[in-house]
Amino acid sequence: LEPYRVALYPGDGIGVDVTESAVKVLETAESTFGTFSLEFTNFNWGCNYYERHGILTPPDYAQTLSKFDSIFLGATGWPAKVPDHLTADVLLGLRRQFDQYANVRPARTFPGVKTPLDCDVDMVIIRENSEGEYANVGGRFAQGTPNEVAMQTAVHTRRGVERVIRYSFEVAEKRQRQKLTMITKSNAQRYAMVMWDDIFEELSMEFPHVQAGRQHIDAAAMNFVLKPESFDVVVASNLFGDILSDLSGAITGSLGLNPSANLNPERRFPSLFEPVHGSAPDIAGTGKANPTGAILSAALMIDWLSVDGSASIAGDAIRAAVAECLARGESTPDVGGNLTTAQMTQSVMTRI
Amino acid sequence: LEPYRVALYPGDGIGVDVTESAVKVLETAESTFGTFSLEFTNFNWGCNYYERHGILTPPDYAQTLSKFDSIFLGATGWPAKVPDHLTADVLLGLRRQFDQYANVRPARTFPGVKTPLDCDVDMVIIRENSEGEYANVGGRFAQGTPNEVAMQTAVHTRRGVERVIRYSFEVAEKRQRQKLTMITKSNAQRYAMVMWDDIFEELSMEFPHVQAGRQHIDAAAMNFVLKPESFDVVVASNLFGDILSDLSGAITGSLGLNPSANLNPERRFPSLFEPVHGSAPDIAGTGKANPTGAILSAALMIDWLSVDGSASIAGDAIRAAVAECLARGESTPDVGGNLTTAQMTQSVMTRI
Ligand SMILES: CC(C)[C@H](C(=O)O)[C@@H](O)C(=O)O
Ligand SMILES: CC(C)[C@H](C(=O)O)[C@@H](O)C(=O)O
Numbered sequence: 163l164e165p166y167r168v169a170l171y172p173g174d175g176i177g178v179d180v181t182e183s184a185v186k187v188l189e190t191a192e193s194t195f196g197t198f199s200l201e202f203t204n205f206n207w208g209c210n211y212y213e214r215h216g217i218l219t220p221p222d223y224a225q226t227l228s229k230f231d232s233i234f235l236g237a238t239g240w241p242a243k244v245p246d247h248l249t250a251d252v253l254l255g256l257r258r259q260f261d262q263y264a265n266v267r268p269a270r271t272f273p274g275v276k277t278p279l280d281c282d283v284d285m286v287i288i289r290e291n292s293e294g295e296y297a298n299v300g301g302r303f304a305q306g307t308p309n310e311v312a313m314q315t316a317v318h319t320r321r322g323v324e325r326v327i328r329y330s331f332e333v334a335e336k337r338q339r340q341k342l343t344m345i346t347k348s349n350a351q352r353y354a355m356v357m358w359d360d361i362f363e364e365l366s367m368e369f370p371h372v373q374a375g376r377q378h379i380d381a382a383a384m385n386f387v388l389k390p391e392s393f394d395v396v397v398a399s400n401l402f403g404d405i406l407s408d409l410s411g412a413i414t415g416s417l418g419l420n421p422s423a424n425l426n427p428e429r430r431f432p433s434l435f436e437p438v439h440g441s442a443p444d445i446a447g448t449g450k451a452n453p454t455g456a457i458l459s460a461a462l463m464i465d466w467l468s469v470d471g472s473a474s475i476a477g478d479a480i481r482a483a484v485a486e487c488l489a490r491g492e493s494t495p496d497v498g499g500n501l502t503t504a505q506m507t508q509s510v511m512t513r514i
Numbered sequence: 515l516e517p518y519r520v521a522l523y524p525g526d527g528i529g530v531d532v533t534e535s536a537v538k539v540l541e542t543a544e545s546t547f548g549t550f551s552l553e554f555t556n557f558n559w560g561c562n563y564y565e566r567h568g569i570l571t572p573p574d575y576a577q578t579l580s581k582f583d584s585i586f587l588g589a590t591g592w593p594a595k596v597p598d599h600l601t602a603d604v605l606l607g608l609r610r611q612f613d614q615y616a617n618v619r620p621a622r623t624f625p626g627v628k629t630p631l632d633c634d635v636d637m638v639i640i641r642e643n644s645e646g647e648y649a650n651v652g653g654r655f656a657q658g659t660p661n662e663v664a665m666q667t668a669v670h671t672r673r674g675v676e677r678v679i680r681y682s683f684e685v686a687e688k689r690q691r692q693k694l695t696m697i698t699k700s701n702a703q704r705y706a707m708v709m710w711d712d713i714f715e716e717l718s719m720e721f722p723h724v725q726a727g728r729q730h731i732d733a734a735a736m737n738f739v740l741k742p743e744s745f746d747v748v749v750a751s752n753l754f755g756d757i758l759s760d761l762s763g764a765i766t767g768s769l770g771l772n773p774s775a776n777l778n779p780e781r782r783f784p785s786l787f788e789p790v791h792g793s794a795p796d797i798a799g800t801g802k803a804n805p806t807g808a809i810l811s812a813a814l815m816i817d818w819l820s821v822d823g824s825a826s827i828a829g830d831a832i833r834a835a836v837a838e839c840l841a842r843g844e845s846t847p848d849v850g851g852n853l854t855t856a857q858m859t860q861s862v863m864t865r866i
Contacts, residue, residue, distance in 0.1 A: 250701040278739055279630050300667070300705035306712075314706035315652070320662035347753070349602040358657075379753075380760040383735060387630055387764035397794035401699070402730075405757065408732040412739035447828035508802035 165201040166467045167229040169432070174208040174443030175238025176451035176503075183453030183507040184234060184460040187483075190511040191476040193462070198464060203230070209240040209254075218244065222301040224259045231476065232463055233434040235457065237441035257291045260431035262424035264329045265291035265403060266462070267438060269410035269420055274489035275497045277415040285393040286333060288411055289403025290326045291424055294318050294354070296400045318354040318399070323361050329427055330397035331369040337412050341373045341394035345382045345402045356398070382406065386413060411438055418452030418494045421459035423466060435463040450496040450503030457484055457510060483513035515697055517553040518819045521582040521784070526560040527793030528803035528855075535805030535859040536586060536812040537821065539835075542863040543816070550816060550825040550849060555582070555621045558606075560591040570596065570604050576611045584815055585786040589793035594690040595696065609643045612783035614776035615674065616681045618814075619790060621762035621772055624846025626841035637745040638685060639762055641755025642678040646670050646706070648752045660691035661757040666701070670706040675713050681779055682749035683721040693746035695726045697734045697754045710751070738765060764792055768848045770804030773811035775818060787815040800856030804846040807863060809836055835865035 172181035190199055205218040227233055239249040250285030267287040271277055297317040304310045334342040344362045348355035366374040379402045386409045398406055411417030421439040461480040464473045492509040493499030524533035544552055553765045559571040579585055591601040619639040623629055649669035656662045686694040696714045700707035718726040723816045752756055763769035772790040789807025797803060813832040816825045844861040845851030
């Protein structure tokens, strides 16, 4: 078997802890199933690197990573040590450089995990990941004076919007409920969001089996709380997808559970897989980090790497093992268990 | 007593039903306390007007309304009859024309009202209401072609941001917890949101008693669900405030409960009071509409109109009457009762 080359970017805080978990689980799946092979290369970038070099990564980090089949990232950031926009720049930069325009964030409730709402959710949020509100075009005129005007321009291209909506229709079409909800704010943002509406209407013709609907972001935020079960696949701009995916983490009980895939669907560049949670420096190394999001991100990664689907049985086995651990309370304290990160990881491995 | 002149704009759907409730309650408070006097003028604008004239309001509607001391709005919109951006234009236009830059949206839980989360919340969201992401500056280049680029520019002025943050500090200072949280996304939007951060830091020096903190919008959306009790006063841009106020409606049990005030704090123009909920055409006239948001908006209105505080005892009496009705289950079905809109209104009036 030709190994898939995976760049590990554990990052900061609990990112390091959960990356270790993900790698162990992947290695177990690799030897159990023998249907795929992985070769890991570790990159110790992040706050420690910053303290020594004044930058979070070497300047040519994207070029270095471009040679891999995929990237696994733990979590980045340590606000007490590094301004958080520098951390954001690295992540947003990678997503753009590698044209990872579909940020896929599944969110589901698990038997055994208490949730703040009484609900049974199984949704996928697909966030436009390369442009829009995070294009960060703009400026500050007369900065610091009473006349200051700050402009922040969202840049949305038809090509960029169309491809992520099309991808979302394709995902929705393959799911049981075949439902896609697009989130905009086209009643108040009459340029970019109206283009989103136009493109959505055009594409919905091509996918007659998908039940396609639209909501404004304010109503959607409310409906995530009041009727979360009504959502199947959700597609949204960079900003709205960011907000809704954090919200989905809240309703499923812990952001520690949620995986994500930053995909370049054309496979011209490596895709990046990471848990949705942050680096939580306060609990780094204490064994309290929930490894679920990272482990499920690893499962998404092997699904993605084996284009012919030969590893998907391993991905399914990882997901089943995680669900079983959570159902039996073999989990970390954030979701009601009393295991450490390493113990929960071990439980998952045993059940594969 | 010189009467305050109030323009009633009941609007569409249940807006008409709940405006009737608010007026009845105000009239009861007026005759019970004798500390203020109101004179109402009704404007039948909205979808019916649109069907006859092709516009939602007469062209000089702002000039007409400018002569009043305040405006009470029920709810507007009927998507099957009028494109929702036309409805939005009227409301956003009024807010801008009358420089109602502080959109104040209190959100609290009430004993007797079930909420989706188990929590006890008492917060005020203050939304910048005149500029920002809803400035709606931008355009679509090469519209409809594969090369199309749509730009949507948020325009934030230092003056606009400073005044709403200052107002929020003043509100926070007068509350028991004296806590203010500002919401931005300054790690990814490096112009406008960094200016918000700068101004917030500057002003926090002037309010040393207020515990001032910042969160990004994605984290804030999550925290509204995971720890809603941690919020006291929240200040945010037009878009982020819009999203968070709908979210606050979800966590307090029903958007039907929440009032709002669109204030021009300098009192150069009339302020506008309206429930946060929409026009819900499907239940218009059925007696199912919850009048609470409208009645509490009416209470905010008389607080505001009597600059010397002479009517605030009436406002407090209305709030107490509403809370008592909700606690006893004398309420509409959305919050667990079995009264009609008119019956609940009657209960509130009896308890004043
Ligand atoms: C770190 C930050 C830039 C990032 C984002 O906003 O995209 C994070 O919140 C996320 O959701 O992946
Ligand atoms: C109708 C719409 C323009 C409006 C807004 O987005 O401001 C509404 O959602 C609100 O929150 O008052």
